[in-house]
Amino acid sequence: MVLNSKIPEGPIQQKWDNHRFNIKLVNAANKRKYTVIVVGTGLAGSSAAASLAELGYNVISLCYHESPRRAHSIAAQGGINAPKNYKNDGDSIWRLFYDTVKGGDYRAREANVYRLAQVSGNIIDQCVAQGVPFGREYGGLLGNRSFGGAQVSRTFYARGQTGQQLLLGAYGAFSRQINSGRIKFYGRREMLDLILIENQARGIVARNLETGALESYVADAVILATGGYGNTFYLATMAKYSNATAIWKAHKKGALFGNPCFTQIHPTCIPLSSDYQSKLTLMSESLRNDGRIWVPKKSGDVRNPKDIPEDERDYYLERMYPSFGNLVPRDVASRRAKEMCDKGFGVGSTGLAVYLDFADTINRNGKPWVEEKYGNLFDMYHEITAENAYQTPMRIYPAVHYTMGGLWVDYNLMTTIPGLYTLGEANFSDHGANRLGASALMQGLADGYFIIPYTIGDYLASNKFPAVKTDHISFKESGKKIDETINQLLSIKGKRTVDELHKRLGKVMYDYCGMARNEAGLKKALELIPQLREEFYKDVIVPGTADSFNPELEKAVRALDYFEIAELMVTDALHREESCGGHLREEYQTEDGEAKRNDDKYSYVAAWEYKGNGLKWDLNKEPLTFEYVKPSTRSYK
Amino acid sequence: MNFKLKIWRQYDRNSKGKFAVYNVTDISPDMSFLEMLDAVNRNLAKKSEDVIAFDHDCREGICGSCGLYIDGRAHGPQRGVTTCELRMRHFKDGGTIIVEPWHSKAFPVIKDLVVDRTAFERIIQAGGYISVDTGSAPEASSLPVPKANAEEAMDAAACIGCGACVAACKNSSAMLFMSAKVSQLALLPQGDPERKRRVQKMVETMDREGFGLCSNTYACEQECPKKISVSHIARMNREFIRAKLF
Numbered sequence: 001m002v003l004n005s006k007i008p009e010g011p012i013q014q015k016w017d018n019h020r021f022n023i024k025l026v027n028a029a030n031k032r033k034y035t036v037i038v039v040g041t042g043l044a045g046s047s048a049a050a051s052l053a054e055l056g057y058n059v060i061s062l063c064y065h066e067s068p069r070r071a072h073s074i075a076a077q078g079g080i081n082a083p084k085n086y087k088n089d090g091d092s093i094w095r096l097f098y099d100t101v102k103g104g105d106y107r108a109r110e111a112n113v114y115r116l117a118q119v120s121g122n123i124i125d126q127c128v129a130q131g132v133p134f135g136r137e138y139g140g141l142l143g144n145r146s147f148g149g150a151q152v153s154r155t156f157y158a159r160g161q162t163g164q165q166l167l168l169g170a171y172g173a174f175s176r177q178i179n180s181g182r183i184k185f186y187g188r189r190e191m192l193d194l195i196l197i198e199n200q201a202r203g204i205v206a207r208n209l210e211t212g213a214l215e216s217y218v219a220d221a222v223i224l225a226t227g228g229y230g231n232t233f234y235l236a237t238m239a240k241y242s243n244a245t246a247i248w249k250a251h252k253k254g255a256l257f258g259n260p261c262f263t264q265i266h267p268t269c270i271p272l273s274s275d276y277q278s279k280l281t282l283m284s285e286s287l288r289n290d291g292r293i294w295v296p297k298k299s300g301d302v303r304n305p306k307d308i309p310e311d312e313r314d315y316y317l318e319r320m321y322p323s324f325g326n327l328v329p330r331d332v333a334s335r336r337a338k339e340m341c342d343k344g345f346g347v348g349s350t351g352l353a354v355y356l357d358f359a360d361t362i363n364r365n366g367k368p369w370v371e372e373k374y375g376n377l378f379d380m381y382h383e384i385t386a387e388n389a390y391q392t393p394m395r396i397y398p399a400v401h402y403t404m405g406g407l408w409v410d411y412n413l414m415t416t417i418p419g420l421y422t423l424g425e426a427n428f429s430d431h432g433a434n435r436l437g438a439s440a441l442m443q444g445l446a447d448g449y450f451i452i453p454y455t456i457g458d459y460l461a462s463n464k465f466p467a468v469k470t471d472h473i474s475f476k477e478s479g480k481k482i483d484e485t486i487n488q489l490l491s492i493k494g495k496r497t498v499d500e501l502h503k504r505l506g507k508v509m510y511d512y513c514g515m516a517r518n519e520a521g522l523k524k525a526l527e528l529i530p531q532l533r534e535e536f537y538k539d540v541i542v543p544g545t546a547d548s549f550n551p552e553l554e555k556a557v558r559a560l561d562y563f564e565i566a567e568l569m570v571t572d573a574l575h576r577e578e579s580c581g582g583h584l585r586e587e588y589q590t591e592d593g594e595a596k597r598n599d600d601k602y603s604y605v606a607a608w609e610y611k612g613n614g615l616k617w618d619l620n621k622e623p624l625t626f627e628y629v630k631p632s633t634r635s636y637k
Numbered sequence: 638m639n640f641k642l643k644i645w646r647q648y649d650r651n652s653k654g655k656f657a658v659y660n661v662t663d664i665s666p667d668m669s670f671l672e673m674l675d676a677v678n679r680n681l682a683k684k685s686e687d688v689i690a691f692d693h694d695c696r697e698g699i700c701g702s703c704g705l706y707i708d709g710r711a712h713g714p715q716r717g718v719t720t721c722e723l724r725m726r727h728f729k730d731g732g733t734i735i736v737e738p739w740h741s742k743a744f745p746v747i748k749d750l751v752v753d754r755t756a757f758e759r760i761i762q763a764g765g766y767i768s769v770d771t772g773s774a775p776e777a778s779s780l781p782v783p784k785a786n787a788e789e790a791m792d793a794a795a796c797i798g799c800g801a802c803v804a805a806c807k808n809s810s811a812m813l814f815m816s817a818k819v820s821q822l823a824l825l826p827q828g829d830p831e832r833k834r835r836v837q838k839m840v841e842t843m844d845r846e847g848f849g850l851c852s853n854t855y856a857c858e859q860e861c862p863k864k865i866s867v868s869h870i871a872r873m874n875r876e877f878i879r880a881k882l883f
Contacts, residue, residue: 051771066692067758069798070700086778122774129774131767131827133791140781158791164699165794172766179762187755210747239694274665278672281697380698383715383722386667449771497682499675544687548649549748552678552688 001256003607003622006410007111012628016115019411023458031056034460037204037219039191039246041068043163043441044424045225046170047448053177055453060217061174062189062206064241064554069171072227072239073444076163077284077377079147079155080127080441082120087144091152093117098629099150100439103329104404104432105581105597106631107259107605109624111411112429119450120442124156126449130169134158146327147286147438155438160284160376166441170448189215190554191246193478194222194253194420201420202468205478209554212547214479216470221419221456224250225448228403228425230263232562232569233514234499234506236400237269237282243558244565247407247426255415256607256620258408258428260565261573264435264582265515266401267333270384270394271353280399281384283377285437288326288333290370291356291394293317299344305355305393316340324636331434331582331595332636334398338515339593341397353395362390398515402440404431404582405572408607408622412455413447416607419459423447428605433581486546489556494539498555501536505559505566508532513570518586522574529570530615533563567615568608575619578602590633599631638664638725641733642677644689647746650753654746656735666726670713671696671703673725674736691750698722698862701797704804705750706737711801711860719799719862739800741809743847754800756846757814764838765818767827786824793821795863802857802865808849813857815839816873817865823876833880840877 008019026034035058038049046068049061063071085091096117101108128134128142135143135157147155158165177183188209195203201222206215229244230236251257268288270281294313301308316336318325326333337354340346347353362370367390371378378389385395407415407422409429414421424444431439512525536559544550579588579595580602588596605622639662647654659677668676671693678688693703698719705720707713713723728734736750744752782790794817802813819836822828828835851870858867 047771054770065694065700065702066753066755067701067798070694070702072695072700075695075697075699084777121777122772124777125774126769126771128777128780129767129769129827131790131822131825133787133794133821133825135791136782136784136787138784140783140787141778158794161699161795164797165791168794172761173769173771175758175762176766176768178758179764239700240696241694273667276665276668276672276676278669278675279696379717380722383718383724384667386724386726453771493685495683497679499679541682541685543682543685549690549751550687551690552682 001416001609001620003408003620004410005109005622006412007109008411012111012114015111016118020454023454024461026457026461028056032058034058035060035219036221036223036456037217038223038225039204040071040225040227041174042071042073042225042227042424043167043170043444044448045071045223046167046174047445048223048225048423048452049183050170050173050177051449051453052456053180053182056182059177059183060186060219061183062186062191062217064188064190064209066187068174068185069168071167072242073167073441074164075239076441077160077282078286079145079157079162079438080123080166081154081438082124082156082442083117083154084121084124086142087153089152091154095152096120096154100430100436101432101629102634103434103436105434105595105634106432106599106603106626107262107580107624108430108432110626110628115451116430116443116446119446122450123442123445127166127169130172132158132165132169145286146289150436160286160374163441166445170445192249192482192557194250195474195478196253196417197468197472197474198466200418200463200465203475205475205482207482210549212545212550214482216475216479218468218470220460220465221421223421223423223452224407224426225423226426228406229565230400230403232505232566233400233509234503235272235277235280237266237280240279241554243561245558245561247422248561248565250407250415250417250420252610253417254610255417255420256408256609257405257568258605258607259405259572260569260608261513261576261583262404262433262581263400264330264402264404265334265398267330267337267398268356268396269399270381271348271350271397273349281380282399282401283381283396285330287356287374287377290361290373291326291358292360293326293354293356295340295345295347295354305347314345321636328636329434329436335515335584337398348395353397355393356396357393358389359393402435404428404433404435408605412458413452414455414459418463421452421456423452433583486553486557489540489542489553490546492537492540492542494541496539496541498540498542498552498559501532501540502559502562505529505532505563509566509569513573516584516586517573519574522570525570526567526574529563529567536563564615568617571617572606572608576602576606594633597631638666638728638730640664640728642736643733644736644750645738646689646749649748650745664725666724668725669696669721670705670707670723670725671721689750690748693721696721699797701799704739704799704801706739706804708735711739711804712862717862717864739804741803741848743809743811744800744803756848757798757800757811759846760811760815760839760842761818763842764831764835767822768831780826782825790821790824793817793824793865793869796865797863799862801860801862803848805856805860806849806852807854807856808852810851811843811848812851812870812873813861813865813867815843816869819873819876820869823872832876836873836876836880
């Protein structure tokens with residue numbers, strides 16, 4: 001397959017403007033003749049649904065929650081970037097563009113990233129107008145902080161609840177369109193298939209999670225904004241029900257999957273304490289602005305951290321990276337923490353943790369200052385661990401947090417299936433091999449508010465849409481297959497619960513496809529995953545019935561896809577014989593243990609094409625060219 | 638730790654429910670309340686019995702999905718936490734714990750501990766937003782907001798829409814939930830053009846949805862996992878009177 005990224009002509013600063021002028025528009029009066037399905041109501045989905053409805057399109061929106069406001073964007077804490085340069089510290093669109101391409105370790109598409117930086121300022125304007133209560137200075141103007149590896153202060157924040165506030169802003173716009181009748185919202189629905197008719201995405205089949213009924217929805221285009229696939233690892237910072245099913249079904253219907261192995265492991269999570277734990281909790285990376293990370297210099301030092309004198313502590317990030325210190329990008333911070341623990345310097349009962357210490361900041365600025373900035377995070381830490389982080393350092397450890405990979409999309413955010421778009425974390429487009437802090441919220445909202453409303457019009461205006469109803473044979477056939485799968489799951493009646501099997505898959509993924517990977521481990525994973533999948537089909541137990549509210553069945557249906565996507569992630573990680581961003585192959589490191597890219601061989605997007613039930617894939621390559629940000633070795637020293 | 642659990646079981650909206658008793662053993666004090674229920678469900682699933690349905694998702698106290706009425710308290714005995722954040726160390730080893738869904742006429746039970754909270758959606762849809770189409774916003778810094786107002790608006794905006802306020806109120810009033818949104822937008826200059834219409838529409842919808850009147854007991858503030866203050870109810874009342882009279 002030849003991948004056409006459809007990057008517009010012209011200098012990078014003018015590409016988006018040129019494109020907006022050149023693409024077709026749908027006449028204002030004609031917009032109401034089109035219907036668009038939007039699956040997912042996080043930042044990308046709700047902003048897209050609201051913006052399309054405002055333009056006059058009919059929107060059908062679905063999500064697995066009862067309310068659109070509960071999507072997992074709500075859990076993002078730290079902030080959202082925009083190069084407003086309010087701090088007069090040298091920020092610009094160009095600098096944000098540069099930082100993002102470099103931060104992604106030169107595995108993102110320049111034109112997409114530039115556009116993201118360009119529209120990011122508009123996002124802040126939009127959110128402020130919606131009443132998002134961003135942090136402000138005494139003069140009443142908006143506050144900014146430096147965040148996650150940036151040397152300028154460009155991050156806007158609403159305490160430690162930025163994602164929540166941005167989502168509630170978009171939810172307000174969304175609710176207003178429900179009220180106007182242009183969004184029809186269906187809650188507690190899970191998309192289980194994509195329907196193609198004459199090679200166009202024309203609808204979906206979804207399960208009503210309350211009644212178990214399968215429902216068909218028809219439209220002229222379909223947008224997936226269903227988030228990432230990090231829950232493949234079982235233990236992750238994702239919401240428990242956040243899942244890969246929608247994008248995976250689309251992948252199996254022909255949408256290529258881009259860079260599936262690019263996973264972000266976030267450095268500041270509360271460490272795992274025991275086997276019953278159902279998820280990992282992230283604490284905002286903003287903590288790294290004022291907390292100092294250290295481990296004891298002596299391996300196996302079990303003294304109380306307060307009793308370890310200053311000169312027996314290793315502030316290893318400050319030591320290794322004098323200019324960035326504790327603010328190195330996430331992949332670097334995570335990898336170093338793992339390395340310290342692997343070498344035996346880890347702390348806490350499991351030895352899988354490092355300290356994040358606020359003592360210096362509290363001495364310098366006082367406890368109230370820390371409370372105002374981070375109070376909710378300290379409270380959360382206390383509730384989970386029963387420790388007071390004002391008195392004793394926090395313990396942190398990396399956890400899977402974000403997936404940079406996702407469905408391959410062109411510049412218009414359309415997948416390789418005509419009429420199927422993918423936004424936000426669910427697509428692969430903007431973050432390359434590593435995402436910088438405070439840029440997930442930015443990308444979700446850029447895609448939803450400012451990109452899809454233009455690009456989808458071009459598709460709708462340029463194509464014909466034969467009349468289709470929900471009684472079309474494709475919907476029936478799809479429903480039949482889904483019924484078969486569900487009945488199969490219910491009839492296995494084995495011995496292991498979905499969680500038990502899923503947890504084992506997660507362990508394989510953490511061990512062999514986590515923060516550091518190597519050929520032997522990845523090959524081992526490729527043996528283990530099919531075995532586990534087979535065991536799942538033989539030994540899972542799913543109680544209850546198909547025609548009722550059945551949480552175990554929901555989990556089982558989602559888990560099936562994790563067992564498949566895991567195999568693609570490992571396949572991709574094995575094929576990419578280089579290290580870049582979050583993908584560290586142990587065989588490819590510099591002498592001092594930094595990721596070593598191979599730009600000659602791997603400067604491309606790996607877009608995997610599904611080739612049938614034996615789980616076979618063809619690799620397609622979209623070459624990446626860097627005209628404006630010349631690839632260099634990332635150095636944060 | 639070991640517990641005896643009395644949990645509300647109800648097959649669907651139309652069935653009659655009843656309490657069922659489960660004994661759980663080997664519970665770690667660091668487990669969250671939901672992880673404890675996961676353990677119960679694991680045992681049920683192994684016996685091929687229908688698991689206990691409860692809403693949950695983020696498990697870090699922000700999505701507002703979870704909400705259980707535990708020993709007569711919304712989100713259990715701890716202040717300022719959601720059910721998913723609540724740890725078992727706060728319960729007495731060997732004791733009995735009673736777990737119910739939110740009870741309110743406006744929140745019908747869907748199954749077991751899961752209730753239908755879409756009445757909240759309709760209150761917001763009636764006007765809990767600022768009408769601004771994408772693209773039409775002015776420059777973000779063109780409208781200064783005094784820091785104190787911005788902070789108070791943020792206090793109100795922290796509402797997660799879990800419904801604990803309704804569950805805690807003897808009148809099942811949604812005043813705290815609604816007032817948090819009214820107050821947030823009334824504190825900000827952006828919200829000014831629609832302030833009269835907003836409060837009237839939202840109050841009308843709240844009444845129609847079957848929520849009761851404010852009981853003035855402050856139970857809502859006490860049980861709110863985000864500690865939202867009843868002062869927002871006072872502001873909402875002022876907004877309502879202002880909208881009606883002036």
